[in-house]
Amino acid sequence: MSDDNGSVKLAVIENKGRALISSRPLMAGEIILKDSPILVYSAAPLASDANFCSHCFRKISPHSPATVSCPNCSSLSLFCSSQCQSISLSTSHTPFVCQALIRLSAAGSPILSHDHIRHVQARFLVSAYNLALVSPPNFQTILSLQGKPLIDDASIFLHSLISSVCDSPNLGQLGFSVELTSALLAKDEMNSFGLMAPFNPDNKERSVRAYGIYPRASFFNHDCLPNACRFDYVDSASNLTNTDIFVRVLHDVPAGREICLSYFPVNIKYSERQKRLKEDYGFTCVCDRCNVESTWSDHEDEMDGEDDDDDEDMDEDDGDVDGDVEETVNGGVVDEENDDFPHAYFFFKYMCGTEKCGGTLAPLPPSDVGPSTTMECHVCGNLSKCED
């Protein structure tokens, strides 16, 4: 596999599976992958009022003259324009989806007494089975992604729920079963990207508006000191491509190097990162940062600007980052004053300084004259001058 501009290719790495590696030297800020989702579904609780388009997930006002609703489920599904409505009625919001959402949201529906996470999983399953009916190749792509099925109480409950709300004689031909439902849930958990609502400094948590499955971006492995991060522009990008994601490298990368994202904000402490990666992704991280931090005591674990109470909250006062970095190699660090914290430079240069943000900074794409010195935060979107 190669992307549009030939910057990454698919490889297999021992103990990691498929991975994306640079096929040529990459310049800081370069867009190495632009990916469109094959499935996007809402992260909102069922039976809640929609305040974003059910197709493109752009924020909308229910009172805007352009806003239209679904002719069948009315306020359950609003669209930002008749164009989105028309596309959606034959793709993501077919009669199959509409009827399932009406039933799931009806008073007395068994899902309504469950946690938000089950609502979102139910939405995902309806969307995924709909995809199987409207785009079998994309459905097969989802099944080809990483993720081992686990038949547990949650998947048994969700399968029986979906059986009771989804009507289609064609589902049987797809192999509709609790095994398939469990497999889909595993693929979603392992591979979906959250499309975030805009950053609001008053909220501690940045809410996820929708989840998307991106067939090529799903091949990025995790590193606790990533060399790339992904950007989305759900509210600001032009209609119908606004759910695309863009992956940019943080710094220059030589050819043949694995390109990794961090699966969560980088300012999370070692034990929490290991726990999440094990529980949610099924692996033990042995990246360079984890190797260093595994030798730290619990006290030291909290010394790099991490906040125990809030993963998203970078407490700058706790940071060891003081700019005393002597030399850098490829985004790595040589800090002569602090051998125990070789990644100080990463936090200094690539960690967003906006309060309560926790985002990663990447340079804007390079121009003909060279790399940009403006950094963009992938969470709050703030632009700042590069600090060296």
Ligand SMILES: C[S@@+](CC[C@H](N)C(=O)[O-])C[C@H]1O[C@@H](n2cnc3c(N)ncnc32)[C@H](O)[C@@H]1O
């Ligand atoms: C989104 S997928 C990434 C692509 C995946 N390697 C594949 O073969 O499709 C996430 C999965 O990749 C593997 N993975 C990602 N980062 C890893 C790492 N740093 N070390 C070991 N395995 C990793 C884990 O199996 C994880 O559940």
